[in-house]
Amino acid sequence: MKLSIEKISFPMKMPFEITGHVFDGIDTVRVTLEDKGVIGRGEGVGVYYTNDFADGIMAQLEEVAGHIEAGVIRAEVQDLLPPGGARNALDCALWDLEAKKAGKTIWQLLGMEPRKLTSVCTVGIDTPEQMGEQAKNLSAYPNLKIKLSGDDPIVRLEAIRKARPDATLIIDVNQGWSFEELKEYIPHTGRLGIDMIEQPLKRGEDEELEGFVSEVPLGADESCLSLEEYETARKRYDVINIKLDKCGGLTEGLKIVKRAQEDGKGLMVGNMVGTSLSMAPAYVVGQFCRFVDIDGPYFLKQDIEHGLEYGNGGVVSIPAAKLWG
Structure with missing residues (x-):
């Protein structure tokens, strides 16, 4: 099997702010596998708060390149690499290769009939007035994800709710509150009709x-990077957000889905931004989720060829086989 590892950078349309971080662009790592003329691709972005960045992802993959080119299979990947962007890129490339070698779609491989997903659109941290304006400008989107910090979060939520009384709102604090603040803010989030914190x-x-x-x-x-951490997270949370860059690929993502369903937990699929090549395998996980956040390409100046189509209201097209799977 022939392996190619590339770092590809994508600038963002505008700076994007969350608690403690501002992003101007992203560095992705693309894995391309070729076996007897058939090509499979996967993309890893990594997780910034675990220092899982593109250069480290590439180094991890290069270290195991010999194993990969000898003909690694997905079951072996789980022991070959730890959870993170490197394993995600390789695992998803192997899924894509498997589908194309079999002449089947990912849905046929999994025995699933896909449904179109509706993604949230994310409102970044800004002044209350600007966040309200952002929400108003996203009037076509019924589902919004609001980034918040500890800086007057309820004032910002009230501005957004005033601008969008119709919207389903979830909020993402990115570790920005204390337990005392959480207890203080929960009644207000209930009053404002927030669906999830x-x-x-x-x-x-x-x-x-x-x-x-x-x-x-x-x-x-x-608080739930991988299946290993799920057991602790299930005792503390009602909803588990699965991101393939955290858990290390679709294979483990589907295992977390199964465990969470057995425990009656709510599910969300998220992303670390990324192109449509990152969102396509996340689309599979999204089939099981109430909350869907696969709007990463929306923030990029340019997506990759054959990318997902983002229609009115955040409806996202089913990935084409030319893209992935």
Whole structure:
């Protein structure tokens, strides 16, 4: 099997701010596998808060290149690389290769009939007035994901709710609140009709959520990187956000889906931005999710060829086989 590893950079349309970070662009790592003339591709972006960046992803892949080119199979990848962007890129490339070698779509391989997904559109942190304006300008989108910090979050939510009384709102705090702040803000989020609060507390500092009952469902993002961390997260959160760059690919993502469904947990699929090549395998996970966040390409100046189509209201086209799967 022939392996190609490339770092490809994509500038963003405008700077994007979350708690503690501003992003101007992203570096992706594309894995291309060729076996007897058949090509499969996968993309890894990594996870910034675990220092999983493009150069490190490439180094991880280059270290195991010999194993890959000897004909690695997906089952072996789970032991070959740890969870993260490198394993995600390789795992998804192997899924794509498997589908194309079999002459089947990913849906046929999995025995699924896909449905079109409706993604949230994300509102970045800004002044309350600007966030309200952003929400108003996104009037075609019924589902909005609001980035918040500890800086007057309820004032910002009130501005958004005033601008969009019709919208389904989830909020993403990216570890920006304390437990005391969470308890203070929950009644307001209930009053404002928020559907979910994602990652309010810091990763590793959320043990106070065990046994805590919130009137608004709480979601784990940074607090559930992989299947290994799921058992702890299930005791603290109502919703699990699966990101393939966190857990290391579609193979493990589907395992988390199964475990969460068995436990009656809500599910969300998210992304670390990325092109449509990152969103396509996430689209598979999205089939099982109430909350869908695959709007990464929306923030890029340019997507890749054969990318997903983002229609009115955030409806996202089913990935074409030319893109992935």
